[in-house]
Every structure is written in structure tokens, then in C-alpha cells.
Amino acid sequence: xxxxxxxxxxxxxxxxxxxxxxxxxxxxxxxxxxxxxxxxxxxxxxxxxxxxxxxxxxxxxxxxxxxxxxxxxxxxxxxxxxxxxxxxxxxxxxxxxxxxxxxxxxxxxxxxxxxxxxxxx
Amino acid sequence: xxxxxxxxxxxxxxxxxxxxxxxxxxxxxxxxxxxxxxxxxxxxxxxxxxxxxxxxxxxxxxxxxxxxxxxxxxxxxxxxxxxxxxxxxxxxxxxxxxxxxxxxxxxxxxxxxxxxxxxxxxxxxxxxxxxxxxxxxxxxxxxxxxxxxxxxxxxxxxxxxxxxxxxxxxxxxxxxxxxxxxxxxxxxxxxxxxxxxxxxxxxxxxxxxxxxxxxxxxxxxxxxxxxxxxxxxxxxxx
Numbered sequence: 018x019x020x021x022x023x024x025x026x027x028x029x030x031x032x033x034x035x036x037x038x039x040x041x042x043x044x045x046x047x048x049x050x051x052x053x054x055x056x057x058x059x060x061x062x063x064x065x066x067x068x069x070x071x072x073x074x075x076x077x078x079x080x081x082x083x084x085x086x087x088x089x090x091x092x093x094x095x096x097x098x099x100x101x102x103x104x105x106x107x108x109x110x111x112x113x114x115x116x117x118x119x120x121x122x123x124x125x126x127x128x129x130x131x132x133x134x135x136x137x138x
Numbered sequence: 139x140x141x142x143x144x145x146x147x148x149x150x151x152x153x154x155x156x157x158x159x160x161x162x163x164x165x166x167x168x169x170x171x172x173x174x175x176x177x178x179x180x181x182x183x184x185x186x187x188x189x190x191x192x193x194x195x196x197x198x199x200x201x202x203x204x205x206x207x208x209x210x211x212x213x214x215x216x217x218x219x220x221x222x223x224x225x226x227x228x229x230x231x232x233x234x235x236x237x238x239x240x241x242x243x244x245x246x247x248x249x250x251x252x253x254x255x256x257x258x259x260x261x262x263x264x265x266x267x268x269x270x271x272x273x274x275x276x277x278x279x280x281x282x283x284x285x286x287x288x289x290x291x292x293x294x295x296x297x298x299x300x301x302x303x304x305x306x307x308x309x310x311x312x313x314x315x316x317x318x319x320x321x322x323x324x325x326x327x328x329x330x331x332x333x334x335x336x337x338x339x340x341x342x343x344x345x346x347x348x349x350x351x352x353x354x355x356x357x358x359x360x361x362x363x364x365x366x367x368x369x370x371x372x373x374x375x376x
Contacts, residue, residue: 113204113314117212120178120198121219127197 025064033057052097142173142243143222145213147206148230149180152189154342159193161236162228169240176216177230180209206296207317211308218305226299231342234297238337242299251333252304253325255290256297260336274358278319281362285369286326291334293319304330313364316357320364327372 036053039045063070074082144162148155159175166173175195179186181203190197198212210227217225226242228234238256246254259275271294278293296318300308307328313320325332 112202113208113211116200116202116204117208117215120200120212121216124196124198124216 019067022064022067026061029057029060029064033061052093056093139172140223140243140247141221142171143213143217143220143225144173144175144239145210145217145225145227146175146177146195146230147180147209147213147227148177148182148186148190149203149206149209150182150184150186151230152182152184152186154232155186155230156189156193158228158230158232158236159190159195162239163194165236165239171240171243173239174222176213178209178212180204180206205315207312207314210296210317211312214300214305214308214312218302218309222302222305224299224301225305227296229296229342233339233342235338235340238297241335241337242297245333245335246299246301249333250331252301252330253332254299255292255295255322255332255334256337256339257290257292257295257334258337258339259291260334270354274354277358278361281365282319282322282326285365286323288322288326288332290322290332293322297337297339304328313368316361319361320368323365323368324372327369 033054036045036050036057040047040050070082070086074080074085077085079085079088146155146158146162151158155177159177162173162175165171175193177190177193177195177197179190179197179199181200187197187199196216198216200209200212204212213227214225224243224246226239228236228239234256242254242256245251275292275294279290282288282290282293298318304325307324307330308321311324322332
């Protein structure tokens with residue numbers, strides 16, 4: 018096994034371990050971890066099976082295997098970023114609605130407690 | 139008698155807010171209008187919250203800063219849930235004189251309008267805003283005419299009244315930032331009847347504009363995009 022293979026596998030495994038740790042600690046939700054776990058597994062597979070990349074590139078008609086990696090990775094990153102933008106927009110909307118409800122409820126609460134004070138006196 | 143909610147969005151308006159609220163309240167008494175002032179404090183960093191708690195108004199304190207659109211929408215939500223017939227938006231910085239409220243209300247009642255906009259550019263009296271701002275206003279006027287065919291002279295004016303029918307729709311969706319021009323498109327596409335009445339505005343009495351110099355380019359771009367997207371969204375729904 019070549020030196021670079023060992024390094025790549027080690028780094029991938031460390032990364033996978035970190036993802037798992039984040040999930041256990043509750044810092045990363047499972048649905049957002051799937052993409053990272055899949056990426057790491059793909060990485061590990063091609064670290065073991067070095068010819069695989071070459072074969073895959075040939076089948077889709079890419080002459081230089083690294084180009085396939087760059088194109089694929091960049092595309093995946095763009096899609097994932099778009100996904101995150103959608104998630105943020107949804108959170109923004111929900112956050113706004115919550116804040117508005119809180120403001121109205123706070124007002125209601127203060128009114129009620131003032132009335133209560135008036136009754137008590 | 140019609141119940142009117144005067145919605146005053148306020149962000150760091152400690153210098154002007156009490157005068158604004160008191161003016162509206164005294165106008166309501168002298169004109170025998172049923173107006174409740176609703177101040178929406180958009181998480182101000184100054185003493186706005188403390189000041190409005192002592193004023194004769196309904197104080198809605200937002201826990202986070204939502205921007206002008208989100209703040210006004212909070213007031214709309216309250217007005218809708220509490221059964222008001224009309225909601226009139228009045229800026230917290232004192233630009234919109236309370237004395238012009240009856241004019242706006244009258245046009246809505248007598249003319250049967252769903253939306254009434256207080257415009258600076260019908261009789262061209264009072265504070266006319268800066269040259270840059272006016273270019274923007276003319277641009278939005280043109281954009282409105284192109285898309286929905288309605289001519290609104292002062293599409294960035296925040297001094298406007300809506301009735302209960304419109305309240306129901308804006309509780310559902312109202313733009314966040316720089317909402318005024320986009321809201322007009324939404325109103326037009328929903329076939330709400332829009333009227334405009336000439337009002338005199340003053341220069342802001344305190345606080346800073348929500349739109350800075352650099353932000354104005356972003357403003358034009360963002361609002362244009364928002365208008366086009368809203369236009370396609372509502373058009374395709376039908």
C-alpha cells in the first residue's frame with residue numbers, strides 16, 4: 018500500500034470519527050451528517066481501490082481522472098450549499114414568526130399581571 | 139364606529155417616540171376616532187422599550203431585531219387578531235404627522251379603498267426627501283406601471299392605511315426589508331383597491347434612516363428582484 022493511501026485513509030477515518038462525535042454530542046443533526054458520511058465513505062473506497070477512479074473516469078469519458086474528482090466535488094459542494102441556503106431561509110421564516118408571537122404574548126402577559134395586581138389591591 | 143390600529147414601528151427612537159404616540163392619542167380624542175396606538179419595538183438598543191411602557195399605547199417588544207417589515211407585520215398580526223377594522227402605519231421618527239391621519243381614513247371610508255397611501259408627491263408640499271431618494275422613487279413608480287399598470291406616485295411612503303381584508307393577507311406574507319414598493323405590487327396583484335392622498339411629511343425628528351448611502355444600491359437591486367419574484371409567484375398561482 019502506498020504512503021498516500023495510508024494518509025488518505027487515516028485522514029478520512031479521523032474525519033468520520035469527528036462527524037460521529039459531533040452527532041453524539043448533539044452538535045450536528047443526523048439529516049445534515051448523511052452527506053458528510055457518504056463523502057467520507059466514497060473517499061475511503063477510492064483510497065483502497067486506486068484503479069477505481071481511473072476506471073470510473075474512463076466509463077464516463079473523462080480522460081484525466083483528477084478532473085472527474087474536481088468536477089464531481091465542486092458540483093456536490095454547490096448543491097449542498099444551495100441546500101443550506103434553503104435551510105437558512107426556512108429557519109429565518111420560522112424565527113420571524115416565533116419572535117412576533119412572543120412579542121404579542123409578552124404584551125398579553127403584562128396586561129394580565131397588571132389586572133391581577135389591580136384585583137389583589 | 140371603525141376601530142383603527144395605529145402601528146408605529148420603532149428602532150432606537152427614544153428621542154421622537156413619545157411625541158409621536160402622544161400626537162396620535164390627542165388627535166384621536168379631538169377627532170373622535172377610535173385609535174389604539176401599537177408601538178412595535180424592534181429590539182431597540184436604547185431606552186425605547188422603557189419609554190413606551192409608560193406611554194398610553196400597546197407595546198409590543200420583539201425579542202430579536204426583525205427589520206422594518208417584520209416589525210410592521212407584528213403590528214398587523216396584533217391588529218388582525220384583535221379585530222381592528224383598519225391599520226395605519228406611522229413611522230416612529232416623527233416624519234408622519236398625526237394630523238394627516240383623518241385625511242387618509244376619510245379616503246378609505248368614503249372612497250371604498252382597501253389601501254390608502256399618504257403621498258408626498260401629489261401636491262409637492264412639505265419635506266420632499268433627497269434627490270437620490272427621489273430618483274429611486276421614480277424608478278419604482280415606473281416599475282409598478284410596467285408590471286401591474288397602477289400609478290403610485292410615492293411607492294416608498296410608509297404612511298399608509300389598510301383595511302381588514304388586506305390585513306388578513308399581510309399577516310400571511312409581508313416583505314422583510316424595504317417592504318413598501320413590494321407591498322404595492324402584492325396589493326395590486328391581489329386586486330385590492332389602492333388610493334393615494336396628498337399628505338405633508340416632516341423631516342425625521344430623531345434616529346437614523348433605515349437606508350444608508352451604500353445600502354441604497356443594494357436596496358434598488360434587492361427590491362427589484364423581490365418585486366419580479368413576487369410578481370411571477372402571484373401570476374403563476376392564478
